[in-house]
Amino acid sequence: MRITCPNCGERDRREFYYQGDALALSRPAEDAGLDAWDDYLHNRDNPAGETRDLWFHEAGCGAWLVVERNTVTHAVLNVTLAEKATP
Numbered sequence: 693m694r695i696t697c698p699n700c701g702e703r704d705r706r707e708f709y710y711q712g713d714a715l716a717l718s719r720p721a722e723d724a725g726l727d728a729w730d731d732y733l734h735n736r737d738n739p740a741g742e743t744r745d746l747w748f749h750e751a752g753c754g755a756w757l758v759v760e761r762n763t764v765t766h767a768v769l770n771v772t773l774a775e776k777a778t779p
Contacts, residue, residue, distance in 0.1 A: 693705040693761075693766050693768065694768065695707075695708055695747065695757070695759060695768055695771060696768070696771050697749050697752055697753065697755060697757065697771065698755070698757070698771060698772070698773050699749070699752070699753040699755055699773075700749065700752045700753050703749075703752060706751070707749060707750065707751035707752050708747045708748060708749055708750060708751075708752075708757075709747065709748040709750040710745065710746075710747055711745070711746040711747060711748060711756075712736060712745065712746060713736070713737070713743065713744070713745060713746070714744040714745055714746040714758045714774075714777070715744060715779055719732065720732050738763075739763065740763055740764050741762060741763060741764060742760065742761070742762050742763075742769065743760070743761060743762075743763055744758055744759070744760050745758070745759050745760075745761065746758060746759075746774065747759050755773055755774075756773070756774035756775070757771055757772065757773060757774055758771070758772045758773075758774050758777040759771050760772075
């Protein structure tokens, strides 16, 4: 898979660190129970189809990116700097 970084251009996905869903993950309160923390740390949806994910350009410019992609076809549909992405 190739990701086009807005700063660096097209790069192999191995330059990037995958963080997960760009919008759905919300950290529990400090006093939340163990079940809430276990769910936050270990359970993620794995949808087939279009997703919006947060990626870090670790081996490049260090930018955080929102990558819209299709998990079935591996097609990258859009890449936006996270600071400019809309929810």
